[in-house]
Amino acid sequence: MGRPPSAKPTSFDIAYLAGVSQPTVSRALRGSKSVSAATRANIERIARELNYTVDKNASSLRSQRTHTLALLFFEDPTPDQSMINPFFLSMLGSITRQCALRGYDLLISFQQMHNDWHVAYQDSHRSDGIILLGYGDYQTYRAKLEHLVEMDTKFVRWGSVSDDSIGLTVGSDNIGAGVQAGEHLVAIGRKAIAFLGDASDHAPEFQDRYTGLCRAMAAAALTADPALQQDAVSSEESGYAAAQALLASAKPFDAIFAASDLIAIGAMRALTEAGLRLPHDVAIIGFDDIPAASLTSPTLTTVMQDLKGAGELLVDALLARIGDAPVERSVLPTRLIKRQSTAV
Amino acid sequence: MGRPPSAKPTSFDIAYLAGVSQPTVSRALRGSKSVSAATRANIERIARELNYTVDKNASSLRSQRTHTLALLFFEDPTPDQSMINPFFLSMLGSITRQCALRGYDLLISFQQMHNDWHVAYQDSHRSDGIILLGYGDYQTYRAKLEHLVEMDTKFVRWGSVSDDSIGLTVGSDNIGAGVQAGEHLVAIGRKAIAFLGDASDHAPEFQDRYTGLCRAMAAAALTADPALQQDAVSSEESGYAAAQALLASAKPFDAIFAASDLIAIGAMRALTEAGLRLPHDVAIIGFDDIPAASLTSPTLTTVMQDLKGAGELLVDALLARIGDAPVERSVLPTRLIKRQSTAV
DNA sequence: ATAATATGCGTATACGTATACCCTATGGTG
DNA sequence: CACCATAGGGTATACGTATACGCATATTAT
Structure with a gap:
């Protein structure tokens, strides 16, 4: 024998x-x-x-299950060095841990949205499922997601959770977060609140945050002036430029809600250079609570997302999807961290 | 057929x-x-x-090569959330890219140094080789490294490069960096330079940085006072505590070289709270050039490591090791980034 | 012209595991 | 006491690829 x-x-x-x-x-x-x-x-x-x-290979070959998940991280199209959004890096830790907890290995890969990632991992049998991470423009690249769905590839995506979103999506309650931020600014007496961040279809998360802000303002009988919204992607430079554009428009404002901390930090620099006092002249709120947010001067009020919960939810939702279990669409609550930039 | x-x-x-x-x-x-x-x-x-x-599994099974590398990241023993050292996170990007470039997949895993990682990845045939990352205490856990060598596991480690280091090591020129920092502080007229960071065998990189500092001081006919060295691990809290201890010792000092930016940031907080003016009373230099370093007030002079080069070197060295090619021990140069914290 | 290479490809098989199927003893049921 | 279910485990085989060999044909060398 x-x-x-x-x-x-x-x-x-x-x-x-x-x-x-x-x-x-x-x-x-x-x-x-x-x-x-x-x-x-x-x-x-x-x-x-x-x-x-x-032997993992033999086992996977025979059983056709790899017990491995793939994490595809989409970089913003800055072709330069490795300046990755700190928020997603933090989430990485949470995802990794949850994978370990569930007995899954994690394969990681940085991608450009325009590449052929949707076929690359499709069926080389490297992983049982895919996690998509990054402020990706899924509107423009919608076809790729549809391709995944068509091929019955198991995947989950971090982003704006709405009914028409394609595939399985997990995300923060961005609208609720926008409301939180708006209510706080209203509570400290601000009336002309600007929003820095792309509010188009191509950045649904930012759009949701803006929607929340508008809703909070409306509840306080204020109207959000569209002229006070400036597009920006999540980077310091972009935030700096957006704030300058805002200043150049000569529209008066007494508060800013930035769609991300990086944008907020860039904006703070522009405002300070313009001689404005924070938060006296302009109160400002960011989003993400990156480590740098507590180091700025003044320290930055921001919206904290539930990173730990996010990692757990992403992994568990994906595993449920892989196991063909029913998986309910869910949304994570956020928390407003009050710091000096809104302390009147 | x-x-x-x-x-x-x-x-x-x-x-x-x-x-x-x-x-x-x-x-x-x-x-x-x-x-x-x-x-x-x-x-x-x-x-x-x-x-x-x-099919990756079939291919790997037959050829006994996975074309996959495993990255084991050692967390500092903070059992709380995912507050990972930003420096290593940045390096992750660089490693990922280099792996992709070489046609290798990257498996990532967070570990505690005291776990049994040295056997876990040993031979489940998940990867062809291992990259070890983190300010790990390889002195205490030396046996695990020896075990890897014994088993002829292919691995490369980021850390202090010295002759007696076990296995293949890639790292920055920490001594040279210490010299750079020391020379700069001497050049701006500082004479009593303190060092914040563990200078024991258990943190060879920090030790090297301290050695470099001492060397630069000696070259300027100054002596490094051992009483001005305070242990600290790489965290803000630890830096804060170390600076407080330094102040409590009542030894006069006019400059600090911190073994990492996180330590420096914590120390700055302690100094500012103590009413000291930076850099007038105390000049300070950090290490790593994390994003937050340019956001502190004053902005932090620091030593930048070559992240891109590090990732490339780690991956290429490991691949050479896997291919049984000769691999020369090499060291990466660093660059001093001068900011306000040393601007007199 | 014949032997020696080289080229291009088919045959057979191994990698190590997981699973479908089958067989043998039990033990309980009528 | 014949009957069937069940537990426990063996036999055979599939997963999809890579490689050692062998065998023709084509190409040189002698």
């Missing part, structure tokens, strides 16, 4: 030593109930002694 | 359509020279049409 043990231990070696057949070893180690307790214990002991570990 | 095409295309399907055998397909796609140009072109065309992609 067997052959003697060899170099790197295989299930055959264990079978030989335990006096059983290889399939029994496989069954025992995978927890099949059709193996007696005694046999199982014996096999487990031998496996431990030999430092045996299941 | 064949069977008709089926659901997910395999090399057999291509072989069938091309009228050749499966091994020929394998050879053609892998670039073996023993297949005619015409046949190869035909096979490649069909493969493209079918959207064929090599």
Whole structure:
């Protein structure tokens, strides 16, 4: 029934030593109930002694499940160095941990949205499912998502959760966060609140945050002046430029809600250079609570997302999707962190 | 010779359509020279049409090479949330890109130094090699590294490069960086320079930076007072505490070289709270050039490491090691970024 | 012209695991 | 006591690829 043990231990070696057949070893180690307790214990002991570990490739090949998830991170199209959005980097930690907890490996890859990532990971059997991360312009590249759905690729995406979103999406309650920010600014007496961030279809999360702001203002009988909205992508430079454009428009404003901390930080620089006092002349709120937010001067009031929850939800939702379990669309609450930039 | 095409295309399907055998397909796609140009072109065309992609598991199983690297990241033992050292996160980007460039996948995993990571990835055939990242205490856990060497596991480690280091190590020129920092502080007239950071065997990188500082001071006929060295790990809190301890010691000092930006930022807070003016009373230099370094007030002079080079070197060194090619121990130069915290 | 290479490709098989299927002892049921 | 279910585990095989060999044909060398 067997052959003697060899170099790197295989299930055959264990079978030989335990006096059983290889399939029994496989069954025992995978927890099949059709193996007696005694046999199982014996096999487990031998496996431990030999430092045996299941060959991942063989296992995956046979079972067609890799127990690996792939994380595709979309960079903003800054072709230069590795200035990654700190927020997503933090989320990475959370995702990694949750994967480990669930017994899954995590494969990571940085992508440009315009590349062919949607076919690359499709069926080389590297992973059981895909997590898509980044402020990607899924509007323009909608076809790629549709391709994934068509191919029945299991994936989950971080972003704006709405009914017409394609595929499975997990995200923060951006509208609610916008409301939080707006209410806070209204509460400290601001009336002309500007928004820095792309408010188009191409950045649904930013759009949602703006929607929330408008809603809060409306609730306070204020109207959000469209002229006080300036497009910006999530970077310091973009925030700086947006704030300058805002100043150049000569429209008066006494508060800014920035769609991300990076934008806020850039804007603060522009405002300070223009001689404005923060928060006296202009109160400002950011989004993400990156580490730098507590280092600016004044320190930056911001909206904190639930990173830990996000990682857990992304992974668990994806695993449910992989297991063809029903998965309900869910949204994570946010928390307003009040700091000096809105302290009147 | 064949069977008709089926659901997910395999090399057999291509072989069938091309009228050749499966091994020929394998050879053609892998670039073996023993297949005619015409046949190869035909096979490649069909493969493209079918959207064929090599099954990674089968390929790895047969060839015993995974074309995957594993990145083990060691967290500082803060059991709380995902406050990861920004410096390493930045390096992650660089490593990821270099892996992609070399055609390798990257598996990522967060570990605690005291866990059994040294056996976990050992031979489940998940990866061809391992990258170890983090300010790990490799002194205490030396046995684990020795275990890896013993098992002939291919790995490379980021850290202090010295002759007695175990296994293959890639790192910055920490001593040289310390000299740079020291010379700069001396050049602006400082004479009592304190060092914040663990200077013991357990943190060889910090130790090297301190050594460099001492060397620069010696070259200027100054002596580094051991009483002006305070232990600290790389965190803001630790830096804050170390600076407080320094102040409490009542030893006069007019400059600080912190072993990391996080330490420096914490220290700045302590100094400011103590009523000291920066850089007038105390000049300060950090290390890493994290994004936050340009946001502090005053902005922080710091030592920038070559992240891009680090990622490239780590990956290439590991690949060389995997290919049993000779790999020379190398060290990366650093660059001093002068900002307000040392502007007199 | 014949032997020696080289070229291009088919045959057979191995990589290590998981699973479908089958067989043998039990033990309980009527 | 014949009957069937169940537990426990063996036999055979598939997963999809890569590679050692062998065998023709084509190409040189002698």
